[in-house]
């Protein structure tokens with residue numbers, strides 16, 4: 423058996439026995455038949471003309487024409503004036519019918535979810551994003567299509583963010599010190615490397631938080647030490663000099679929902695100034711504040727000691743993988759060195775689109791619209807559980823904490839699963855070394871369901887509660 427290639431726009435790969443004479447024609451016929459039967463040549467595929475295939479294979483044109491004619495007669499090929507010779511529609515792989523794909527029972531996840539961490543994906547502003555993309559594409563200079571040379575990311579987006587963050591979040595933001603990244607997780611990964619390079623070996627974290635953020639730090643060689651979290655946020659007065667950095671969610675503690683009080687903000691900044699430590703501020707959902715004036719970013723208190731990290735994952739969509747860091751001047755070179763001399767982490771067109779989305783006012787409009795939607799859901803959630811469980815952490819964000827009678831968390835999560843509802847207990851966010859006694863509660867991500875799933879999801883939750 424030898425293998426031959428013929429080109430006719432697309433390559434035709436045949437297993438062909440190139441013996442001479444009649445056997446050659448039979449070999450070609452069988453090779454084409456096998457290709458059509460097995461489905462390797464899909465129905466409708468146009469074959470090369472007999473002249474071209476003959477030339478490619480170095481055989482007589484007649485041999486190819488006869489093979490084609492035989493396969494047309496058998497029904498494997500069709501030959502029509504003007505459209506050439508094609509694999510017939512009914513030349514379905516015969517064996518494939520017998521060996522039809524086995525339908526494995528796929529493990530279906532629960533129908534409803536109140537797991538925190540996602541906005542309502544159905545709320546993504548497709549039309550406004552499309553017009554921003556169109557504008558970005560029209561205005562993009564040619565160099566935007568090349569390899570990026572500035573590891574900070576596109577200046578258009580850094581400028582747009584600097585204006586927005588200063589206005590909406592009270593961040594002291596200079597476009598030169600903004601570094602774009604592929605979401606918070608990417609930013610934290612870069613910072614973990616920088617901290618390790620600075621010989622930091624311990625990072626203080628909140629006693630309740632996301633395990634994959636802690637794990638990321640641990641994988642980078644950094645031991646995580648939990649701070650107690652209560653109704654005022656993390657107890658920052660308990661920070662010690664053994665930690666080189668602290669990771670905080672000051673605007674809306676994840677997951678308990680507390681806002682870090684002014685006293686504790688000041689204590690964090692004092693610690694950073696006296697020990698030379700860094701504060702990593704995770705401002706993941708700061709845009710969504712309902713009851714009070716927006717709680718500003720901690721970074722405004724000391725831009726030299728705080729790395730501000732923002733993300734589009736809650737305000738727009740996690741699938742965008744877009745985030746940003748505002749980096750203290752003394753840290754910028756190290757962060758850029760960690761990111762690499764060129765910025766290939768995210769698409770320039772996406773960055774330009776987000777820039778256009780912000781500068782046109784569409785970002786503010788979208789956030790305002792979603793804030794109303796989430797606020798309505800939050801109110802419905804509070805009404806649905808009123809008198810049954812205590813609710814906290816509801817002044818901001820896309821999740822709330824429902825306190826449960828001691829010892830019932832696990833059984834409520836299990837009973838939610840029976841209601842076809844995915845839920846997280848608060849204990850799943852607890853640092854393994856956290857010193858306070860576990861608190862039985864649910865972390866309810868009311869941003870997660872689509873609008874149409876919201877009511878049945880809420881009903882499933884109500885049915886699962888004790």
Ligand SMILES: Cc1ncc(COP(=O)(O)O)c(C=O)c1O
Nearest residue numbers: 539605606607676706733735740
């Ligand atoms: C506490 C916290 N930080 C950050 C993020 C955003 O992460 P990323 O930007 O990597 O999607 C989330 C999203 O769920 C979060 O819950």
